[in-house]
Amino acid sequence: SQQGEEDPQALSIQEGENATMNCSYKTSINNLQWYRQNSGRGLVHLILIRSNEREKHSGRLRVTLDTSKKSSSLLITASRAADTASYFCATALQGGSEKLVFGKGTKLTVNP
Amino acid sequence: EAGVVQSPRYKIIEKKQPVAFWCNPISGHNTLYWYRQNLGQGPELLIRYENEEAVDDSQLPKDRFSAERLKGVDSTLKIQPAELGDSAVYLCASSWRTGGLGYTFGSGTRLTVV
Numbered sequence: 001s002q003q004g005e006e007d008p009q010a011l012s013i014q015e016g017e018n019a020t021m022n023c024s025y026k027t028s029i030n031n032l033q034w035y036r037q038n039s040g041r042g043l044v045h046l047i048l049i050r051s052n053e054r055e056k057h058s059g060r061l062r063v064t065l066d067t068s069k070k071s072s073s074l075l076i077t078a079s080r081a082a083d084t085a086s087y088f089c090a091t092a093l094q095g096g097s098e099k100l101v102f103g104k105g106t107k108l109t110v111n112p
Numbered sequence: 113e114a115g116v117v118q119s120p121r122y123k124i125i126e127k128k129q130p131v132a133f134w135c136n137p138i139s140g141h142n143t144l145y146w147y148r149q150n151l152g153q154g155p156e157l158l159i160r161y162e163n164e165e166a167v168d169d170s171q172l173p174k175d176r177f178s179a180e181r182l183k184g185v186d187s188t189l190k191i192q193p194a195e196l197g198d199s200a201v202y203l204c205a206s207s208w209r210t211g212g213l214g215y216t217f218g219s220g221t222r223l224t225v226v
Contacts, residue, residue: 030211030212031211031212031213033212033215035217040222041219041220042116042203042217042218042219042220043155043203043205043217044217045215045216048213088154088155090154090212091212092211092212092213093212098143098160098168098207098210098211098212099145099157099160099168099212100155100157100212100215101157102154102155102156103154104152104153104154105152105153105154
């Protein structure tokens with residue numbers, strides 16, 4: 001079963017615009033991670049936020065975490081056509097089994 | 113440093129045939145995972161190894177799926193016999209840290225069962 005649910009399922013924007021994707025989860029977590037997947041390729045780790053953190057930045061990426069609402073958001077600023085991919089949130093459960101539990105992903109299309 | 117290596121990249125087989133996937137993790141990574149990703153879904157864990165021991169195989173359909181990690185390095189995932197519903201991307205990942213940290217994924221094997 002999948003823990004996270006991303007919203008929206010699909011997002012289409014113009015180059016230069018910002019893209020925001022949201023993730024909700026169900027149970028207490030140790031950390032939450034965002035991954036990117038280009039079509040037909042493997043998953044690439046983007047950024048991790050621990051349960052005691054509220055916001056993290058990495059280049060054009062900004063992640064927030066609200067543990068009271070069990071939700072996270074990923075913001076990509078000044079998007080580029082090369083950002084076109086599917087984005088997944090993954091949670092490492094508190095006291096869990098080391099596995100990551102993924103959502104269904106948001107498919108982002110950045111139009112040039 | 114080479115990443116997680118998987119082979120083959122693509123495999124097309126007829127239903128009821130056997131198939132095997134191979135994974136070589138990053139050197140020094142003790143933990144190895146096999147995930148399955150159905151079309152339009154996120155990956156789901158099939159099995160996790162700590163060195164050569166399978167420590168979480170609760171999601172592995174044991175009637176037709178088997179896996180091994182001899183010598184605690186590379187691993188093989190097998191399906192016998194394959195069913196149409198097994199069509200998916202099979203992803204291998206390895207990590208060296210606990211708490212769901214330090215994951216590196218391979219490029220996956222896309223299986224099509226016809």
